[in-house]
Amino acid sequence: MITLGEYIIAKQHDFPEASGELSQLLGAISLAAKVVNREINKAGIADIIGTTGFENIQGEIQQKMDLYANDVFKSALEARGEVCGIASEEEEEFITFDDERSVNNKYIVLMDPLDGSSNIDVNVSVGTIFSIYKRISPIGEPVILEDFLQPGVAQVAAGYIIYGSSTMLVYTTGNGVHGFTCDPSLGVFYLSHENIKIPEDGSIYSINEGNYLSFPEGVKKYLKYCQAIDKESNRPYTSRYIGSLVSDFHRNLLKGGIYIYPSTALSPQGKLRLLYECNPMAFLMEQAGGTASDGFQRIMEIKPSMLHQRTSFFCGSLNMIAEAQEMMNKYST
Numbered sequence: 396m397i398t399l400g401e402y403i404i405a406k407q408h409d410f411p412e413a414s415g416e417l418s419q420l421l422g423a424i425s426l427a428a429k430v431v432n433r434e435i436n437k438a439g440i441a442d443i444i445g446t447t448g449f450e451n452i453q454g455e456i457q458q459k460m461d462l463y464a465n466d467v468f469k470s471a472l473e474a475r476g477e478v479c480g481i482a483s484e485e486e487e488e489f490i491t492f493d494d495e496r497s498v499n500n501k502y503i504v505l506m507d508p509l510d511g512s513s514n515i516d517v518n519v520s521v522g523t524i525f526s527i528y529k530r531i532s533p534i535g536e537p538v539i540l541e542d543f544l545q546p547g548v549a550q551v552a553a554g555y556i557i558y559g560s561s562t563m564l565v566y567t568t569g570n571g572v573h574g575f576t577c578d579p580s581l582g583v584f585y586l587s588h589e590n591i592k593i594p595e596d597g598s599i600y601s602i603n604e605g606n607y608l609s610f611p612e613g614v615k616k617y618l619k620y621c622q623a624i625d626k627e628s629n630r631p632y633t634s635r636y637i638g639s640l641v642s643d644f645h646r647n648l649l650k651g652g653i654y655i656y657p658s659t660a661l662s663p664q665g666k667l668r669l670l671y672e673c674n675p676m677a678f679l680m681e682q683a684g685g686t687a688s689d690g691f692q693r694i695m696e697i698k699p700s701m702l703h704q705r706t707s708f709f710c711g712s713l714n715m716i717a718e719a720q721e722m723m724n725k726y727s728t
């Protein structure tokens with residue numbers, strides 16, 4: 396059994412300029428994950444169920460756990476002193492760590508501290524998503540917005556924690572995707588899924604079909620393709636939608652499948668956020684042998700223009716994405 400810390404050190408040569416800073420950073424994330432996991436596991440008796448009564452920058456009702464998780468990850472990252480700035484779904488602007496030590500750091504973190512948190516009240520698994528870049532502004536000065544508006548191809552690391560039937564941390568530094576399972580009795584993440592690869596083909600599709608009437612024509616055609624009876628191609632596929640991106644992504648990563656959140660009447664640009672949901676998940680998916688697009692172009696090549704911008708998101712098994720994109724191209728007006 397090898398722990399996350401031991402694995403990171405053993406793989407130190409994988410990290411660009413193996414300086415140990417990225418190792419420290421991943422260590423801070425794993426520590427924060429354990430703290431959040433502890434509260435989630437007793438949410439019903441920890442007075443953190445339900446909403447704060449306020450809306451976040453997204454105009455979404457903020458869950459108490461959203462704020463709690465945001466504070467825990469912010470504090471852990473600031474305390475470990477390896478980052479010079481953070482952007483979060485729960486923060487309108489990016490956060491600068493401008494003390495003398497932090498401004499000399501080279502990494503920034505973008506995160507969705509608790510994705511799908513409305514599911515906590517009904518005991519459905521949720522997740523934390525993180526994305527790590529090297530700053531592009533001069534070291535020694537406070538970070539600027541451009542540091543956070545880099546395309547996904549510039550990520551140096553990305554990952555998620557899934558607080559599910561077991562708690563796992565899954566990450567990539569560009570050398571494969573590796574999963575670690577937390578032993579709650581010890582509070583230690585152990586390597587459990589080394590070098591995860593998604594099957595090129597899958598038979599699971601994840602989408603909120605309640606929005607069917609406002610889907611683009613190509614998505615409607617693809618759904619009918621998934622539902623058609625064709626034994627040779629193992630159709631009809633199975634529909635599985637948890638409503639928690641990290642949970643749907645994790646199942647598809649291990650079993651094969653496709654997750655789609657397209658444009659809808661309520662979310663004409665798509666619902667998911669490019670910087671701290673789609674880019675990190677796209678990095679992981681590509682590293683696992685899958686792919687991720689907005690239905691037309693590679694997600695990680697989109698040049699961001701705003702911190703909280705949204706995008707349509709198609710992510711999963713290579714051949715399933717190809718099928719879906721073929722429909723999108725054929726029926727796009």
Ligand code: P6P
Binds near residue numbers: 510639640641666
């Ligand atoms: P809908 C959760 O709010 C989230 O951002 C993702 O985790 C999830 O996949 C999606 O939104 C669910 O959205 O509109 O289907 O409820």
